[in-house]
């Protein structure tokens with residue numbers, strides 16, 4: 127008796143789906159059929175961006191609604207459920223299979239992120255590690271958790287960095303990891319001389335993402351300070367947070383500078399060694415220790431070759 131009722135409901139559901147009847151023998155039954163048994167999933171689905179394929183009625187059946195991801199469900203319905211009867215049950219999938227399923231439709235969106243070669247993909251972190259199609263607390267982007275909590279769930283050490291005295295205010299909600307990183311991956315950067323890009327989100331012209339917000343540091347300057355453009359901002363700054371003012375890597379400014387301006391003339395023909403005992407730079411005089419009181423335009427200048435203004 128119970129089965130009969132269920133059958134009737136199912137048939138009714140199929141009838142409702144007549145707007146775009148699935149081709150006979152294709153194995154597709156249409157999304158309405160799922161409602162009977164997966165009411166919880168169905169009831170939330172209208173809010174899901176993937177509902178659009180049902181609403182429009184214009185997509186081919188293999189790209190419509192539930193079966194767009196889970197595959198043709200005729201056998202599953204006939205068997206009255208079961209994980210093994212549905213072609214694509216994510217709980218039984220390897221990360222790679224989940225990735226391929228999602229990329230079946232999203233390959234173009236994510237192509238610019240070099241998704242196949244991203245650190246995440248290569249370490250088995252696939253779409254469903256970060257996105258929750260049916261249980262997302264944030265309908266936008268269908269994230270499994272609020273973004274920073276999601277990232278911290280695997281990158282716990284980064285949380286501490288964003289709690290340091292000098293920091294970008296990610297924990298306070300003013301910024302997100304994705305302002306600087308593309309979690310889907312990235313191509314090699316043209317700055318930093320091709321060093322490992324750490325999945326950096328790239329601003330216009332494949333620039334450092336820092337320049338999206340700190341545009342005054344972009345230049346081009348008549349007098350460039352080479353490390354700003356070549357080695358990148360991280361040469362002197364910790365991007366997440368630091369115990370030192372201005373996110374600097376070292377507690378006092380001159381120790382940052384002396385990493386390069388240390389007397390060795392290894393910058394081509396010009397000698398950048400600071401003569402520590404000259405009248406110009408007498409390091410015994412404390413006033414010389416804060417290099418940026420004089421070299422104020424440390425990121426580059428249009429007026430002075432020594433960045434004095």
Ligand code: HEC
Nearest residue numbers: 160164167168171176191192195216254257258259260261
């Ligand atoms: C965009 C792809 C996609 C679409 C469309 C989709 N699902 Fe899912 N489904 C998933 C993924 C991925 C999971 C694994 C759990 C998760 O990530 O939320 C899942 C899990 C499930 C589960 C397991 C239980 C659960 O709640 O996690 C059921 C049942 C299910 N889907 C039914 C449906 C039904 C019914 C529809 C249509 C209303 C549907 N799915 C549409 C991707 C999809």
Ligand code: HEC
Nearest residue numbers: 159160163192193196199203206207208209212215216217
């Ligand atoms: C007659 C009831 C019934 C109908 C109709 C039905 N399902 Fe299911 N479905 C089940 C049962 C029962 C399970 C097994 C749940 C379990 O073992 O945890 C299941 C499991 C699933 C799973 C497996 C989730 C996982 O990864 O573990 C997916 C996906 C799913 N159904 C999708 C669908 C879709 C899509 C439709 C509509 C095309 C549909 N179901 C129609 C009863 C049904």
Ligand code: HEC
Nearest residue numbers: 175176189190194195227228230231253254257266267268
């Ligand atoms: C059948 C094609 C199809 C498949 C398979 C598919 N998607 Fe989608 N997805 C879409 C479409 C279409 C949209 C809506 C785009 C729009 O809003 O215009 C979408 C939207 C999204 C969005 C939301 C984008 C936003 O701007 O909010 C996310 C996140 C997403 N999909 C993730 C996934 C994941 C994860 C999977 C695999 C579990 C997946 N998709 C599988 C077609 C698909």
Ligand code: HEC
Nearest residue numbers: 225228229232235241246251252253255256267273304309
């Ligand atoms: C490491 C976590 C992570 C993984 C893995 C991941 N995503 Fe995302 N995805 C995100 C985050 C975070 C956002 C939101 C970005 C933002 O706020 O700008 C997002 C946004 C999206 C969007 C909407 C915006 C856009 O960039 O087009 C789509 C679609 C999407 N993801 C699909 C996928 C698919 C498909 C996969 C697997 C091939 C995947 N994601 C893997 C974290 C991830």
Ligand code: HEC
Nearest residue numbers: 274277278281284294296301302303305306324360365366
């Ligand atoms: C202001 C830009 C910015 C923000 C915001 C940001 N990052 Fe980063 N992150 C970077 C840069 C730049 C590097 C590379 C540092 C280097 O190579 O020295 C990096 C490196 C990393 C690394 C690899 C190296 C390491 O320290 O382990 C991880 C993991 C990481 N970030 C995670 C996150 C997470 C998680 C968030 C959000 C909670 C986040 N980042 C927010 C700029 C940022």
Ligand code: HEC
Nearest residue numbers: 245246249251255256276277280303304307309323324325
């Ligand atoms: C499911 C766990 C998981 C989640 C969630 C996750 N990551 Fe990762 N992430 C990894 C793994 C594993 C690696 C590989 C390298 C490693 O072991 O640190 C990695 C590497 C990275 C790297 C460093 C790449 C490099 O070149 O060293 C960055 C940056 C990063 N993740 C950012 C993020 C951001 C931003 C988010 C949130 C949107 C996020 N991750 C969410 C697991 C995760």
Ligand code: HEC
Nearest residue numbers: 292294295301305335336338339359360363365371372373
């Ligand atoms: C999304 C915008 C945004 C991006 C991207 C960004 N920043 Fe910032 N940055 C800010 C804001 C806003 C502040 C002001 C500090 C605050 O939030 O209180 C700031 C402050 C700073 C400071 C000064 C801190 C202080 O104590 O005065 C430094 C240094 C800095 N950023 C470097 C960087 C570097 C390096 C990058 C790239 C790795 C970067 N920023 C990327 C928005 C951004």
Ligand code: HEC
Nearest residue numbers: 336337340343353354358359361362363372379418424425
């Ligand atoms: C050669 C080392 C060095 C490099 C490379 C560098 N900075 Fe700085 N930056 C400094 C120093 C030193 C200060 C502190 C100046 C002070 O104390 O007055 C500073 C201060 C800042 C500040 C806060 C004060 C201000 O001028 O707005 C921001 C923001 C900043 N840097 C962003 C960046 C960005 C973005 C990049 C990459 C495009 C970058 N820095 C590259 C050394 C550097």
Ligand code: HEC
Nearest residue numbers: 352353361382383385386393396398417421424431432433
């Ligand atoms: C990563 C290495 C590096 C760091 C760190 C660094 N510089 Fe430089 N700096 C250079 C290079 C390379 C040049 C260009 C030399 C040339 O043009 O021959 C330069 C040029 C200069 C010049 C212009 C003088 C000239 O001969 O062109 C001044 C002034 C200067 N740096 C000051 C500083 C100060 C102050 C700091 C600390 C806040 C600092 N630098 C940190 C690498 C560095």
Ligand code: HEC
Nearest residue numbers: 380383384387398399400401413414415416417419420432
């Ligand atoms: C009191 C102001 C002042 C302070 C503080 C200062 N400088 Fe200078 N710096 C100058 C002047 C002035 C010049 C020379 C300009 C000229 O020759 O016309 C100069 C030149 C330089 C040059 C170019 C090479 C050279 O020796 O001519 C470098 C590199 C440099 N300074 C680095 C530093 C570093 C690193 C610090 C911190 C340890 C520092 N300066 C602190 C004023 C200062």
